[in-house]
Amino acid sequence: MYSDKVMDHFRNPRNVGEITEPDGVGMAGNPVCGDMMELFINVDEEERIEEIKFRTFGCGAAIAVSSILTEMVVGLKIEEALKIDNKQIADELGGLPPVKMHCSMLGREALEKAVEDYRKKKMATAGV
Amino acid sequence: MRRVYLDHSATTPVRPEVLEAMLPYLKENFGNASSIHSFGQDARRAVEEAREKTAQAIGADPKEIVFTSGGTESDNLAIRGVALAKEKKGRHIITSAVEHHAVLDTCEQLEKQGFTVTRVGVDADGIVDPAEVESALRDDTILITIMHANNEVGSIQPIAEISRLAREREITFHVDAVQSLGKIPVKVDELGIDLVSLSGHKIYGPKGTGALYIRKGTKFKPLFHGGGQERKLRPGTENVPGIVAFGRAVELAVHELPEEARRLEVLRDRLMDGLLQRISELKVNGSRIKRLPHNVNVSVIYVEGESLILCLDMEGIAVSSGSACTSGSLEPSHVLRAMGIAHEVAHGSLRMTLGRDNTTEDVDYVLEKVPAIVERLRSMSPLYGHREGETVVVQ
Numbered sequence: 001m002y003s004d005k006v007m008d009h010f011r012n013p014r015n016v017g018e019i020t021e022p023d024g025v026g027m028a029g030n031p032v033c034g035d036m037m038e039l040f041i042n043v044d045e046e047e048r049i050e051e052i053k054f055r056t057f058g059c060g061a062a063i064a065v066s067s068i069l070t071e072m073v074v075g076l077k078i079e080e081a082l083k084i085d086n087k088q089i090a091d092e093l094g095g096l097p098p099v100k101m102h103c104s105m106l107g108r109e110a111l112e113k114a115v116e117d118y119r120k121k122k123m124a125t126a127g128v
Numbered sequence: 129m130r131r132v133y134l135d136h137s138a139t140t141p142v143r144p145e146v147l148e149a150m151l152p153y154l155k156e157n158f159g160n161a162s163s164i165h166s167f168g169q170d171a172r173r174a175v176e177e178a179r180e181k182t183a184q185a186i187g188a189d190p191k192e193i194v195f196t197s198g199g200t201e202s203d204n205l206a207i208r209g210v211a212l213a214k215e216k217k218g219r220h221i222i223t224s225a226v227e228h229h230a231v232l233d234t235c236e237q238l239e240k241q242g243f244t245v246t247r248v249g250v251d252a253d254g255i256v257d258p259a260e261v262e263s264a265l266r267d268d269t270i271l272i273t274i275m276h277a278n279n280e281v282g283s284i285q286p287i288a289e290i291s292r293l294a295r296e297r298e299i300t301f302h303v304d305a306v307q308s309l310g311k312i313p314v315k316v317d318e319l320g321i322d323l324v325s326l327s328g329h330k331i332y333g334p335k336g337t338g339a340l341y342i343r344k345g346t347k348f349k350p351l352f353h354g355g356g357q358e359r360k361l362r363p364g365t366e367n368v369p370g371i372v373a374f375g376r377a378v379e380l381a382v383h384e385l386p387e388e389a390r391r392l393e394v395l396r397d398r399l400m401d402g403l404l405q406r407i408s409e410l411k412v413n414g415s416r417i418k419r420l421p422h423n424v425n426v427s428v429i430y431v432e433g434e435s436l437i438l439c440l441d442m443e444g445i446a447v448s449s450g451s452a453c454t455s456g457s458l459e460p461s462h463v464l465r466a467m468g469i470a471h472e473v474a475h476g477s478l479r480m481t482l483g484r485d486n487t488t489e490d491v492d493y494v495l496e497k498v499p500a501i502v503e504r505l506r507s508m509s510p511l512y513g514h515r516e517g518e519t520v521v522v523q
């Protein structure tokens with residue numbers, strides 16, 4: 001049902017866990033089946049994602065999507081990272097079954113939320 | 129690696145005695161049971177012998193057995209066959225919310241054709257209340273179709289009580305006994321039922337085999353027309369090897385039932401109690417008493433079922449789940465929902481169904497592997513309380 005790459009990321013997910021006091025954290029829920037992903041990021045001065053961690057409650061595809069997304073965006077500038085769409089994530093995994101395409105949205109949304117949180121925090125500190 | 133198959137409610141392997149019984153009918157005894165010559169007559173004899181065995185197993189007359197391609201066909205044939213035969217009398221059908229899709233979707237289809245369907249609910253254990261069936265009865269009720277035992281949570285329905293309601297009013301009563309056959313007694317007179325669906329591949333027979341019991345005198349219209357086989361109720365050249373295999377499988381399953389059911393119950397309770405001891409926040413789905421002897425169904429809170437299945441599969445353990453993520457429709461199991469189980473809890477549901485090949489060692493192997501898998505998935509779950517003072521409330 002799943003590609004070898006999906007199974008690899010499911011078996012050995014990269015960057016699982018949390019960052020204590022992250023620069024940004026985002027939580028995204030999947031309205032389709034009720035799954036959830038939490039993403040933590042640390043960002044350097046150039047707004048490059050230098051550290052990223054996730055926690056996911058979901059199917060094999062959702063976990064693999066979370067894992068590969070962290071690999072795809074680490075080291076990228078926030079702007080570049082946000083250009084990655086769910087189709088690219090699925091392609092990077094060697095494809096997903098059609099019924100599982102919605103799981104790839106989860107990663108994108110969590111990343112957007114984490115970036116949003118980062119920007120909010122930054123504005124708050126700049127404002128002090 | 130050890131391999132432990134715990135999905136016997138999905139399907140079972142063909143047992144050696146059954147394979148042995150059917151092989152000659154694929155090879156030298158290949159005749160068409162309708163032919164006059166000895167090739168045909170050998171096949172005819174085998175089909176009638178299988179019919180006798182099937183009838184005997186459920187306490188019926190051989191004339192009341194129609195061979196089909198399995199549970200789905202038997203359910204379709206039973207419901208449509210009765211609905212079409214009785215539609216002048218009324219167009220109301222009563223079923224339950226926890227039926228197999230072979231029943232639910234057939235009823236839904238009839239609804240589109242002008243029938244009215246009442247779906248009675250179940251309690252938290254997945255059991256139908258006969259009083260609710262009684263209050264659903266109408267003057268134009270022609271058919272009640274309720275399963276004997278549920279395929280997901282193993283709940284056993286009060287069939288005999290419901291049958292009394294049907295009897296008093298001359299309403300036809302169909303029962304899907306696909307999951308109960310060979311696990312608990314299925315006797316048509318004791319249960320007081322008019323039609324019964326049976327399937328071969330759940331009782332160590334081949335896939336695509338089964339039967340429908342139709343009580344003598346039941347108003348019925350066939351759905352297929354053709355060569356007149358099966359007393360015109362289900363025409364088509366008989367699947368002789370399949371029928372022979374089905375007959376043998378039913379015979380063995382019912383013969384071995386008392387002993388095997390007791391053995392399975394011990395394994396079931398060992399597995400269920402063992403899981404409850406080892407895993408915190410685990411919920412049993414379904415009744416612990418009115419339950420099939422081989423069914424375990426639990427929800428692991430904060431974990432999703434498909435990930436559990438995949439992790440268990442890596443350890444050689446085969447199970448299933450009612451999680452939304454495992455269904456093509458991305459909806460959680462309709463059975464768990466009807467029992468009032470919250471979406472998040474249904475999400476972590478695991479069904480383990482034991483069979484004749486399972487041993488105490490298998491159960492202990494599963495008990496050894498599951499806790500670590502649950503721990504790992506929970507540690508990855510944002511719903512699980514990780515930080516101090518943080519509790520995630522799962523309703």
Ligand SMILES: Cc1ncc(COP(=O)(O)O)c(C=O)c1O
Nearest residue numbers: 198199200228230279306307327
């Ligand atoms: C309760 C019930 N009814 C009907 C069926 C369908 O039987 P078959 O697979 O033989 O078509 C099943 C099998 O999953 C079942 O569990």
Ligand code: FES
Nearest residue numbers: 033058059103453
């Ligand atoms: S997260 Fe539910 S189907 Fe993938």
